[in-house]
Amino acid sequence: MSNEATITELLELAIAAEKATEKLYRGLEAKFAHHQEVADFWGKYAAEEAGHVQWLERLRDTSNPKQLSAPADPIKLKDARKVLQFSVENTLKEVKNLEDAYQLVNDLENSETYAILEFLITNFSQEETRSFLRSQLNDHIAKLTTGFPTQFRSAIRRRAVEALE
Known part of the structure; x- marks a missing residue:
């Protein structure tokens, strides 16, 4: 038996990273509760992260054992482990x-x-869902610049809004 990390481990790390990111967005939602539009924005981001978790869990649960036991890309594994090294609480x-x-x-x-x-x-x-998923992922990332509340799109305006403790 090989000690080589598998796709299963990569999926588990990705799921954990998405859960941590969801927790971070929930924390940001609370820190900006005094600006409802901003809090709602972070809340929607958190909900999308929960959707990413569900997608990853479905991917894990519907993949065949041979796929799951295949060796994972060592660079992707290293990156996934690195992502999980940050503390949500300290970051907040x-x-x-x-x-x-x-x-x-x-x-x-x-x-x-x-x-x-x-x-x-x-x-x-x-294959039939690949472009849809990629589009969803790109839309999620783009929302920060295209969907952020209009009155807070400038860095100067954002710096003026203090976070709650």
Whole structure:
């Protein structure tokens, strides 16, 4: 038996990363509860992360054992482990204003997590759903710039909105 990490481990790491990201967005929702439109935005992002978790769990549950036991890409595994090294609680403590939150999310959504999901979509989803899933993922990432509340699209305005403790 090989000690090589498998696709199952990669999927489990991706699921854990999406759950952590959902928790982060719920924390941002609470930190900006005094600006309902912003809180709602973070709440919708959190709900989308929950949807990513469901998709990954469905992918895991419907993949055949041979696929799941296949060796995982070591770089993707390393990236997935790296994503999970951050502490949601400590990260939330560092958010002092809306600009901090915005930049945090921008960095997070354009990080290794995206690459891992893209890898899983490309290699393990059904061909007929691949373009739909990719479109959903790209729309999710783009919402930060296209769907963020209009009055807070400027960095100057975001810096003026303090986060609740």
